[in-house]
Amino acid sequence: MTQLHQLARLIRSKNAGPFELTIDVMFADEASYRRVVDAGVLDAERIAALYRVDPADVRLFRADVALAVKVSLPRPTPSGSPTDTDIFGGQFHSPIVCLEVP
Amino acid sequence: MIKAVAATGQLGTGFKAETLAHAAEGADFIGCDAGSSDPGPYYLGSGETQSSDAAVRRDLELMIAAGLRHDIPVLIGSAGTAGAGPHLARTVRIVRELAAEHGWHFPLATVDSEVSAERVVRAYREGRLSPLAGAPDLDEESIRAAGHIVAMQGPECFADALGRGAQVVVAGRTSDTAIFAALPMLRDIPPGVAFHAAKILECGAASVVERKYPDSMVAFLDPDGFTVEPPNPDMVCTPQSVASHTFYETADPFRLVEPGGTLVTTDAAYAAVSDRAVRVTGSTFEPTGDYTVKLEAASLLGYRTVVFAGVRDPLVVRQIDRFVATTNAVITGKVADSLGISAADYRIRWNVYGRNGTLGPLEPATEVSGHEVALLIDIVAADQQTAQAIGSVAWHTALHQPIPEYSGLVSHLAFPVSPPAISAGPVYGFSLNHVLHLDDPAETYTLTVESV
Numbered sequence: 001m002t003q004l005h006q007l008a009r010l011i012r013s014k015n016a017g018p019f020e021l022t023i024d025v026m027f028a029d030e031a032s033y034r035r036v037v038d039a040g041v042l043d044a045e046r047i048a049a050l051y052r053v054d055p056a057d058v059r060l061f062r063a064d065v066a067l068a069v070k071v072s073l074p075r076p077t078p079s080g081s082p083t084d085t086d087i088f089g090g091q092f093h094s095p096i097v098c099l100e101v102p
Numbered sequence: 103m104i105k106a107v108a109a110t111g112q113l114g115t116g117f118k119a120e121t122l123a124h125a126a127e128g129a130d131f132i133g134c135d136a137g138s139s140d141p142g143p144y145y146l147g148s149g150e151t152q153s154s155d156a157a158v159r160r161d162l163e164l165m166i167a168a169g170l171r172h173d174i175p176v177l178i179g180s181a182g183t184a185g186a187g188p189h190l191a192r193t194v195r196i197v198r199e200l201a202a203e204h205g206w207h208f209p210l211a212t213v214d215s216e217v218s219a220e221r222v223v224r225a226y227r228e229g230r231l232s233p234l235a236g237a238p239d240l241d242e243e244s245i246r247a248a249g250h251i252v253a254m255q256g257p258e259c260f261a262d263a264l265g266r267g268a269q270v271v272v273a274g275r276t277s278d279t280a281i282f283a284a285l286p287m288l289r290d291i292p293p294g295v296a297f298h299a300a301k302i303l304e305c306g307a308a309s310v311v312e313r314k315y316p317d318s319m320v321a322f323l324d325p326d327g328f329t330v331e332p333p334n335p336d337m338v339c340t341p342q343s344v345a346s347h348t349f350y351e352t353a354d355p356f357r358l359v360e361p362g363g364t365l366v367t368t369d370a371a372y373a374a375v376s377d378r379a380v381r382v383t384g385s386t387f388e389p390t391g392d393y394t395v396k397l398e399a400a401s402l403l404g405y406r407t408v409v410f411a412g413v414r415d416p417l418v419v420r421q422i423d424r425f426v427a428t429t430n431a432v433i434t435g436k437v438a439d440s441l442g443i444s445a446a447d448y449r450i451r452w453n454v455y456g457r458n459g460t461l462g463p464l465e466p467a468t469e470v471s472g473h474e475v476a477l478l479i480d481i482v483a484a485d486q487q488t489a490q491a492i493g494s495v496a497w498h499t500a501l502h503q504p505i506p507e508y509s510g511l512v513s514h515l516a517f518p519v520s521p522p523a524i525s526a527g528p529v530y531g532f533s534l535n536h537v538l539h540l541d542d543p544a545e546t547y548t549l550t551v552e553s554v
Contacts, residue, residue, distance in 0.1 A: 016353035018139050018532045019236030026346055051464060061355050065372060066345035072353035074236050076464060078532050080142030082403060082449055082482055085462045087142040095466050 114153025137180025147530025185275030493523030
């Protein structure tokens with residue numbers, strides 16, 4: 001079974017301001033990008049379950065020009081709050097790195 | 103055509119001196135973003151800066167020297183990390199010191215974009231604040247509790263400063279793009295082109311294929327589009343690297359909200375014009391009738407003491423969750439008994455690295471698979487002395503906390519530093535994520551122009 005990181009050239013997360021997170025999955029070639037997009041690997045339900053947010057709060061974007069998929073969602077807790085574990089939000093992409101791609 | 107130069111992605115993080123010198127040839131201005139909310143609420147709340155004065159001075163010295171040599175403006179936004187009054191003052195002081203040292207003379211503009219709590223309370227009462235996604239609940243008390251409140255300015259403050267003849271502009275909190283969009287728009291570059299180029303420029307060399315170190319970036323703007331080309335010959339941009347950077351740290355990759363409207367990149371086209379330069383066309387700007395500035399604020403929440411320790415004994419590692427829970431209960435009891443402090447009056451959290459320290463409750467792995475874990479015991483109390491007192495109880499209790507498998511006195515925690523309880527100072531939290539509706543873009547900044 002193929003995992004997402006085997007198809008992507010970059011999987012990263014970052015704050016989009018202190019209250020939101022954004023995850024970028026970027027591909028080096030059209031075929032890998034299409035395969036992940038067509039398989040629906042990154043859907044709102046799955047992201048919502050992994051990140052424990054309401055699916056209605058998950059925003060998905062496809063950018064054909066950059067061969068990239070973007071997922072934006074509320075931060076688990078605001079950046080730098082007493083319960084935050086990742087000020088820049090740079091490791092929050094980790095739960096999707098090994099997602100299986102059919 | 104306008105040649106825009108970004109010295110680097112964040113003032114104080116450096117660039118190659120020869121790259122900037124080369125980039126500045128024939129340029130119309132040099133800009134640099136100096137801040138972000140990314141490193142957390144501490145800098146805004148405390149007035150401290152992320153980069154040292156020495157690092158900021160090094161970058162500013164080269165930038166201003168290049169600006170004076172070519173007689174072009176040098177524009178700095180979000181001075182001193184968070185762009186509040188103390189950050190602005192610190193950056194301006196460095197500029198003045200450099201001018202005195204080198205015998206430089208130029209018109210210096212400062213743009214103060216800190217707003218008073220009373221001003222924000224008034225806006226709150228008038229219904230002029232609107233929450234953004236995830237905004238904390240707001241009342242007058244929480245507004246007044248903020249250490250500093252800044253209003254993120256658009257390009258108008260830079261345009262205003264340039265119109266008053268400034269050669270060096272140091273601004274408090276501005277949008278990242280404002281720094282690079284202002285001058286091109288003054289020279290009739292359409293806002294769709296100016297803001298998209300600005301979004302690429304504000305991170306310096308981040309839009310190259312592989313940014314091995316921070317460095318400068320160049321864009322050539324004309325009314326139909328812009329061409330981005332790294333001035334460092336060792337770096338290259340591709341259509342994909344530039345398109346990808348448009349999406350960096352922005353929730354919506356196609357709509358970038360600015361104070362006076364929205365940059366729309368849905369129909370942007372990215373084309374290689376050489377093996378290292380990319381032409382971008384097709385972005386548009388949708389003006390909104392309503393001019394808004396984003397407000398940022400940080401409030402003091404308490405004072406922090408942290409304890410860091412390694413645990414290597416496999417009998418402790420394999421029961422780390424139970425060990426933490428048991429130890430925490432003992433600590434809470436001891437703090438109440440010996441210090442007379444109720445658990446309601448402080449926070450204690452345990453980040454267990456090797457278990458779920460990075461992701462916390464979102465960690466999908468259920469088992470510790472490594473041979474050691476690290477514990478970060480994070481204590482926040484009303485004052486530093488109290489946090490330290492609780493920290494001392496915490497580490498000493500955890501150190502000798504028994505486990506059922508052993509009898510006799512144990513020492514389970516390996517502290518790499520002395521003292522084990524580290525005083526980490528004040529703790530702040532972001533307390534605003536709202537926009538303020540203005541009648542006039544100039545309402546929330548104060549421009550001062552002086553000769554240095």
